[in-house]
Amino acid sequence: MTLKVYNTLTRTKEEFVSLEPGKVKMYVCGPTVYDYIHIGNARPAIVFDVVRRHLKSLGYEVKYVVNFTDVDDKLIKRAEQQGTTVPELAEKFIEAYREDMEALGIVDIINPRVTENMPEIISFIAGLVDKGMAYEKGGDVYFRTTRFDDYGKLSHQNLEELQFGIRVEVDERKENPQDFVLWKAAKPGEIYWSSPWGDGRPGWHIECSAMAEKYLGETIDIHGGGQDLQFPHHECELAQSEALHGKMFAKYWLHNGYLNINNEKMSKSLGNGLNVRELRTKTKPETIRYFMLTTHYRSPLNFNDETIAQAEGSLERIYNCLSNLAYRSKDAAEGEADEEVSRAVERIGAFFVQKMNDDFNTPDAITAVFDLVSEANRYLQKETVTQATIGLIQNQLKAMNEVLGIIAEQEEELLDEEIDRLIEERTEARKAKNWARADEIRDLLTEQGILLEDTPQGIRWRRK
Structure with missing residues (x-):
């Protein structure tokens, strides 16, 4: 069975062939650490963890990078509001993340x-300036989108369409409205780094x-993230990297869909945001992951x-x-595995891999888990x-869970032997x-x- 992935760049489902046999280099855009992550951030985190896990199950060695944006307008503003520094604020929310x-x-x-x-970022910008792909104006540095012929190929739009969606302020210093910032000159009182263009900090x-180049190389296998990042963020990443190196930046681009709350887009204006930390106080983490x-x-x-x-x-x-499997295993007989069950387990395992190989189809993969549960019952x-x-x-369930990660290890306050002893004591007490x-x-x-249950084999117990 061959793994196929949907490539946003080509808008087709393609056979996955890694750049280097047996190895995968994967980069996914991480959080801007000015607050606790919300459940919208959790979706790509979980999705691409499953991608990593499935690739690993297929025998690949996966090098997986997720960055922290720890300096940004939002961080600077929040740090000022809280009377702290940008590094201190970032450290707090990185630890929480x-x-x-x-x-x-x-x-x-x-x-x-x-x-x-920062040295790698400044060097990257300098390389673009040297190639004429970027220019400096008033301490800011901009990327020349008109010099990159393929600008717009990821979002499948042309420059005229794109300029209306770019997440930057109108700036008369730019040669073209769609040019985007690579380096921002520092404003009074802001955190900054020295550069050939003056004190400042990088653009988003x-x-x-x-960082993708430093940790993974000039060309990577998979670049992932939320659908909202396709433009402008990923479009600009692609343009910068390919303009500097003259080669493909990422072979496969994967984007997860939006997460809504009560059928509405999650947003601050609607006041319907929900962070993971808050959700974890009333919902088990594995439930969030399963969902x-x-x-x-x-x-x-x-x-x-x-x-x-x-x-x-x-x-x-x-x-x-x-729990039922563990309970019955205590008095299970010796002997070979049941042939009918063996065939069913093999069939269900193959179905699971087939669905995961079909662009990481987790809903159908979960169906395979429940097919196995039914067979077990x-x-x-x-x-x-x-x-x-x-x-x-049990081994097949474990193999599936190593990919999906939906079954958590159970914390046991009482040892099995203690529970059995108490149940036996209770039985004797009832007899008396x-x-x-x-x-x-x-x-x-x-x-x-x-929880205690009466079964044909006697009283049995299970954990909630």
Whole structure:
């Protein structure tokens, strides 16, 4: 089975062929760290973590870079409002970001900061100036979009159309309205760095081009990010990098769709923003992650209380299955794996990989997880089960989860042996008609999140 990805650049689904066999270089635009990340930021973080995980499952060695924009107009304004410095503010929210990412199961990322790569950024701009692709006016440096013939090829627009959407202020010093800033002259009191054009700081777009080159090289395999970054940010990145080096910047461009809240676009004006830290106080991180993967990454995704409740219910079904498997494995018989179950597990595993290879189709991949859950539940109804069959199912669930990351390791306040002992004591108490002690033990187990159920094999337990 061959991996195919939808390339925004060509607007087609293409076979994925890495630049270097067995290795993938991937860059995804990260947060501007002036606040806690909102759930809109969490979507690309989770989506591209799954992309990384699936590539790894296919045998690729993945070098994954997500930057921190730790100097910016928003940071400068927020630091002034809070009476702190830009570096102190950035450090606070970088630490918060790392905590949120770890909770969401996102690891193995290289996180360069703009402020730690200023020499590379300045050198990149100087190279564009030397080639006549950029010019200085009043301490600011601009990119000449008219000198780059392919400007607009990522967003599939021409220069006349693009100039109306550029996220920069009108500036009469620019040769053309669509030219964008590479270096900003410092205003009085602002944080700054010295450069050949005077004290200042970099523009937004140049940062990613310089850091992608430093950590991954002049040409990378995958560049990802939210759909909102396609223009102007990614368009400008592409133009800068290809103008300087005269070669392709990124082979595949992947963009995730928008996330709405109650069918409305998330925005400050609507007052419907929701940050991940706040959401984590009432929703398990794996539920957030599961919810994000229930819709194909390129499609819009709607967040509300109902969709989160559905995600919680679905995950509970998976956890119940895992608990049932663990419980039955205690008295499972020796012997070979059940042939019918073995065939089903192989078929479901192949379907999972097939769907993930189809442009990371996580909704259908999750369907495969529930097909396996159903198969497991049917098997567990048998009076006799084998350890080999249960292990086969558990291993397949583990392999799927290594890609999706939706099943968290369960924290266990009570050891299994302690729970078994208490259940046995409760059974004896009931036989002796010591109802008070039996009820006391049930309450204790309930407080610990342990639910008791009567089954044909006797009383069994599971964790909430």
